[in-house]
Amino acid sequence: MDNKYLTIYRDFAERIESGQLRVRTKLPSEHELTQLYGASRETVRKALNLLAENGYIQKVKGRGSFVLGVNRFEFPVSGLVSFKELAARIGKESRTRLVSLETVAPNRELADLLHIRANQPVWEVVRTRTIGGETIILDKDYLRRDLVPKLTKAICEDSIYEYLERTLDQSISFAKKVITVEEPTPEDQDLLEMKGYPMIVVVQNHVYLEDATLFQYTESRHRPDKFRFVDFARRHQ
């Protein structure tokens, strides 16, 4: 109904992901798409540019748009998707276990990361993720209490993102990820099946709302042998 260009975008994204449109297939020309969807050319182009930016198609001047095979068969840890969305895509049996859920006073470092005062309480959520029978991810979330009044065991074991967007109507807008490798802490050793691996992959996530306020800081700690990050990037200019 609303958002014509997103409709076109989702239409093709779905058809490409499902394999209905095969790799190297030529999409209809922009002119043909305007007639197919009853939209103007600029609207069609907006959809096509989104598809190109996300790695679905490649646009070639004078020739047309072609389906890329880059993104399929990969689960994108890139971008902004919650663990639940991710697990659903790869189709593997996965489970989230809540380790602890409490409100704490942030230490210096954390207060600095969240841009809040040291007396402002925050939620601390510690969860482990089990995939394929092995507990390999430790997630530590810190959320601003003033923005998230209520948080329960059930919500944490389902999806915090979903709760935020559905119930609280807080829209997540963008995030900054930082990936580093560190030595595992005793906590890592305790909660994860480290199997003697001497290092751990740390994905720090700074999550922002639409008004650009930072409201969540997440540390996702992965056992190195099971870690895999996929990124698609275009060279602009």
Next chain:
Amino acid sequence: MDNKYLTIYRDFAERIESGQLRVRTKLPSEHELTQLYGASRETVRKALNLLAENGYIQKVKGRGSFVLGVNRFEFPVSGLVSFKELAARIGKESRTRLVSLETVAPNRELADLLHIRANQPVWEVVRTRTIGGETIILDKDYLRRDLVPKLTKAICEDSIYEYLERTLDQSISFAKKVITVEEPTPEDQDLLEMKGYPMIVVVQNHVYLEDATLFQYTESRHRPDKFRFVDFARRHQ
């Protein structure tokens, strides 16, 4: 001169990166920008959307565009930038050393990765990167020989990307990155100052040209303590 919207984009990107435009500053409205640059509103919007997509600004409906402070003070390993471009940005003393440069017949795995036949020769370039006095990155590049006829020591120690774009006029269009963590090989131990670290971060890079042909496969092997990957992602929809 050409590309009005890129001019506007670069103008603001530069001003934000240099700190001339401070965080939380409100940009002129789209209407004001049309008059400032003598451009139409759609052209201005194209520039602003690019800025938003790359993490420079946040657009808020009904209010305006505001400078974000997310991307500054970070060197983006994300996106598509060559090591030379990267080293220039962080300003640290860095050096590239060529270990070997030869044409080889690809093994099964490599031929598969590059989508070529096993009898088609490829360039194998092995280089080490030294930053701040420590040799911490091992780069192994494989390029299709039919697309890159000549390759010399001087080119490899400068920047292969620059050579491709300037001399051969081959435009790099997009890339797929995969980050994993592995055990170091004897070659890693031999060429890098591993300092006893038992793991190595492997960044696999599949680089494509504008006609979507895969022409380069790169494996960048980083000592774990010096590895850092930064990513900015927007949640669309």
Next chain:
DNA sequence: AACCGAAACCTGTATAGACAAGATAAGAGT
């Protein structure tokens, strides 16, 4: 059959205008 050039088709950039909807500021009335 091979070559060349013009037409037709395709995407890239840019413009001007229209309406919707969110946010703010000003003003009227209480």
Next chain:
DNA sequence: ACTCTTATCTTGTCTATACAGGTTTCGGTT
């Protein structure tokens, strides 16, 4: 002083049109 309404400013979506510059096609010439 306070509240509610209204006007104004702002961004989001969409349309129609124009020209530039690549790519392909096709027909005529050699």
